[in-house]
Amino acid sequence: MADKRQITVATGDGIGPEIMEATLHILEQAGAEIEPEFIDVGEKVYLTGNSTGIPQEAWDSLRRTKVLLKAPITTPQGGGYKSLNVTIRTAMGLYANVRPCVSYHPVIENKHPDMDLVIVRENEEDLYSGIEHQQTPDVVQSLKLISRPGSERIIRHAFEYARQNNRKKVSCLVKDNIMKLSDGLFHQVFKEIAAEYPDIESNSYIVDIGMARIADSPEEFDVIVTLNLYGDIASDIAAQIAGSVGLAGSANIGDEIAMFEAIHGSAPDIAGKGIANPSGLLHGAIMMLVHIGQPEAAEKIHNAWLKTIEDGMLTGDMAKGKEAVGTKEFAHAVVERLGQSPSTLEPVTYSKEPLEEAEKNIRPNYIPERELDGTDVFLFNNTLTIDEIAEKLERAAGSNHEFVMMTNRGVKVYPNGFSETFLSDHWRCRFQPVEGVKETQTEIRELLSRIESEDLDWIKIENLYRFDGKIAYSLAQGQ
Secondary structure, three states, X not given: OOOOEEEEEEOOOOOHHHHHHHHHHHHHHOOOOEEEEEEOOOHHHHOOOOOXXXXXXXXXXXXXHOEEEEOOOOOOOOOOOXXXXXXXXXXXXXXXXXXXXXXXXXXXXXXXXXXXXXXXXEOOOEHHHOOEEEOOOXXXXXOOEOOHHHHHHHHHHHHXXXXXXXXXXXXXXXXXXXXXXXXXXXXXXXXXXXXXXXXXXXXXXXXXXXXXXXXXXXXXXXXXXXXXHHHHHHHHHHHHHHOOHHHOEEEEEOOXXXXXXXXXXXXXXXXXXXXXXXXXXXXXXXXHHHHOOOHHHHHHHHHHHHHHHHOOOOOHHHHOOOOOOOHHHHHHHHHXXXXXXXXXXXXXXXXXXXXXXXXXXXXXXXXXOEEEXXXXXXXXXXXXXXXXXXXXXXXXXXXXXEEEEEEEOOEEEEOOOOOOOOOOOEEEEEEEEOOOOOOOXXXXXXXXXXXXXXXXXEEEEEEEEEEOOEEOOOOOOOO
């Protein structure tokens, strides 16, 4: 092979240095053609005053090598510290989080011996965008942002992954019976892209029943694609019922850069004791080897790992009461079995053919017609009654607007509300133009001035739009 492939390596915090040492030892002994370039990220960087936990020289290394193998890190307790994982994923465009979850029964006992699924999680959007505000003493909000381009590329990645890895089905998990616009968009894009892959079966689940099925019947799934929050939860559930969260590796894939890691945390309570399981990070490294075009080494390591656990060499989290080995002993056992394959568990093979780059979907250059259709004005109020607020808003509406309704925490309270509804100090008040009046930004500014003149404290607005004549906002009861 030509020159070794440079990779960036972060040894992490807690058990990170131990499991990284074990993983790199296995990779070296297996003949992986890599050249690690070590960086400092995580707790000690945070404590220097760097709120992201990653210094400039680490960014420079990552841009140069395009690949990061990262052990778990510790985020200091208290406010002001950003998630390093989220920062890297969003800054470097690592939009796809790929997490295989496989049963190793009967070596590691579980109730689902046929489980073999992969969760492809959107990695940049959803509630993990971290855009939050406290708007009143009672109410905070977190914005759930879903985009069509973001949905398109993660869903297409899932179908391409299925095709390249001989998977037969892709399932979508959403909650579009409630979040009809955000999850509805993701589901709509899923159906559009699924139609382009007639060779792959597709189906969808409402996320709550989908999660229940993962826990009860994971063998029903092959590849799962879903939104950021749902994917985070689903992958931990799947990893745990497969045998242990400590077994699962994770790939974070972007157009230019990729990061590979274990899905578990830094486990500071067992750091330095030599008992940590390096398997999750090792599986992340195996995925890395496939990504950088070294499938032979990946296959050799993966089969040696399978043979190791088949032979009863298990760390404490896998042994579950049986005799266990430590981190170094486990790594040495894997090295001793390099070149061997399991006999009870099914051996792994990786395609030696270079992966074809997926054809990038060129979206039509079409911008739908957007029409302003009113506004939702949010108020802070903890003194006036519903009727008193409504009386003021009816006056503020003026001749060009209709005061349509008012909700509290999303529940309609005016008109025709219920006295039993629990109230906070946060009110959404909908205004729409009367028939024959065209809504404009100027009209909305004048409306806000009239609301202020009624001594009402507005805290934000959300404009209402139609796209190509179709309503693009949630309706209240009775609308």
